[in-house]
Amino acid sequence: MEITRENRKWLDDLQLSHPLVIAGPCSAETEEQVLETAHALKDSDVTMLRAGVWKPRTRPGSFEGVGAIALPWLMRAKKETGLQIAIEVGSAMHVKIALQYDIDVLWLGARTTVNPFLVQEIAEALNGTDKVVLVKNPVNPDLSLWLGAVERLQAQGIKNLGVIHRGFSTYRKTDYRNNPQWQIPIDLKSKHPDLPLICDPSHITGNREMIFDVCQTALDLRFDGLMVETHPTPEQAWSDAAQQITPSTMIQIMEDLRIRKKDFSDASATENLEHIRTDINNLDTKIIGLLSQRMKLAEDIGALKKKDNVSILQSEIWKRTLSRMKEQGANGGLSDSFIDAFYKAIHQESIHHQQKMFD
Ligand SMILES: C=C(O[C@@H]1C=C(C(=O)O)C=C[C@H]1O)C(=O)O
Numbered sequence: 317m318e319i320t321r322e323n324r325k326w327l328d329d330l331q332l333s334h335p336l337v338i339a340g341p342c343s344a345e346t347e348e349q350v351l352e353t354a355h356a357l358k359d360s361d362v363t364m365l366r367a368g369v370w371k372p373r374t375r376p377g378s379f380e381g382v383g384a385i386a387l388p389w390l391m392r393a394k395k396e397t398g399l400q401i402a403i404e405v406g407s408a409m410h411v412k413i414a415l416q417y418d419i420d421v422l423w424l425g426a427r428t429t430v431n432p433f434l435v436q437e438i439a440e441a442l443n444g445t446d447k448v449v450l451v452k453n454p455v456n457p458d459l460s461l462w463l464g465a466v467e468r469l470q471a472q473g474i475k476n477l478g479v480i481h482r483g484f485s486t487y488r489k490t491d492y493r494n495n496p497q498w499q500i501p502i503d504l505k506s507k508h509p510d511l512p513l514i515c516d517p518s519h520i521t522g523n524r525e526m527i528f529d530v531c532q533t534a535l536d537l538r539f540d541g542l543m544v545e546t547h548p549t550p551e552q553a554w555s556d557a558a559q560q561i562t563p564s565t566m567i568q569i570m571e572d573l574r575i576r577k578k579d580f581s582d583a584s585a586t587e588n589l590e591h592i593r594t595d596i597n598n599l600d601t602k603i604i605g606l607l608s609q610r611m612k613l614a615e616d617i618g619a620l621k622k623k624d625n626v627s628i629l630q631s632e633i634w635k636r637t638l639s640r641m642k643e644q645g646a647n648g649g650l651s652d653s654f655i656d657a658f659y660k661a662i663h664q665e666s667i668h669h670q671q672k673m674f675d
Pocket of ligand 1: 614617628629630631633634637662663666667670
């Protein structure tokens with residue numbers, strides 16, 4: 317897939333001096349609620365009003381959105397405030413209705429992106445549209461599936477594209493509703509630097525107290541924009557009450573967020589930086605050298621195991637190594653989760669090297 321500057325022209329043309337902000341209620345509930353939100357946001361840095369019209373819910377029986385009757389409310393909000401309108405589409409029928417109403421921005425939700433049949437159907441319904449189409453990540457941490465949805469849209473001649481990072485489902489409960497796994501959007505950005513990347517802190521956190529920090533992290537990682545659920549009376553929202561914030565909190569957050577420069581401008585800092593980066597490069601070379609030495613030793617053990625027909629996995633030794641390294645790591649200021657992931661990867665590689673000795 318080739319993503320070019322043409323695909324982000326819609327965003328560049330807005331000529332914003334700050335990240336794009338899309339805000340609005342999780343669900344459109346009443347005409348008053350939609351208009352009240354839009355008017356409260358109209359003189360701020362918000363460019364687009366979002367609202368769920370059709371809501372995919374985990375369990376049946378929850379509020380599933382008011383449906384197409386909300387579209388005239390949203391278009392009235394656009395007329396009165398100048399905000400562009402963004403809604404989620406989950407089927408070809410939704411697309412058809414949204415296009416009839418001339419909705420500006422359509423997004424595919426996480427539960428849609430997981431399903432290539434549905435994405436294909438939606439992409440075909442959107443064929444050749446000049447509307448902006450944004451793709452939320454799939455619920456599972458699968459970058460190919462995410463980009464696959466963008467490719468299906470591109471194949472239908474859709475040029476105004478972007479992606480939204482809303483975090484990934486986990487079985488085990490974490491501090492987040494959906495784990496951000498920042499490495500995935502970072503990989504996406506490295507692969508496709510011109511694809512507009514928007515963060516949805518509402519679905520990542522599931523909790524309004526954490527919204528600011530996740531917005532700041534996203535900006536520090538050079539995201540192009542934010543999509544934040546905003547409701548006049550969040551506690552009374554018909555869906556996602558815990559994660560919505562008021563328009564005035566949204567405005568305060570936009571004021572408090574720090575937008576960082578892309579690069580250093582101070583010459584003395586640049587010189588210092590060169591030295592530090594050289595030191596880091598030298599250490600990286602040493603780390604890789606040490607890791608290959610470690611793997612050679614594992615191979616020596618592998619040869620002995622083969623000779624005596626001993627199993628590769630030695631659980632007690634491995635457990636001892638991991639806990640010794642966690643202790644040493646903690647003394648050196650390294651987090652338990654980092655040592656855990658790092659040593660598990662080393663152990664896997666070591667097993668792999670020993671397996672080769674058995675072949
Ligand atoms: C290196 C060995 O083989 C395996 C790999 C280990 C490692 O890389 O730390 C530890 C124990 C084994 O599961 C060994 O038996 O000592």
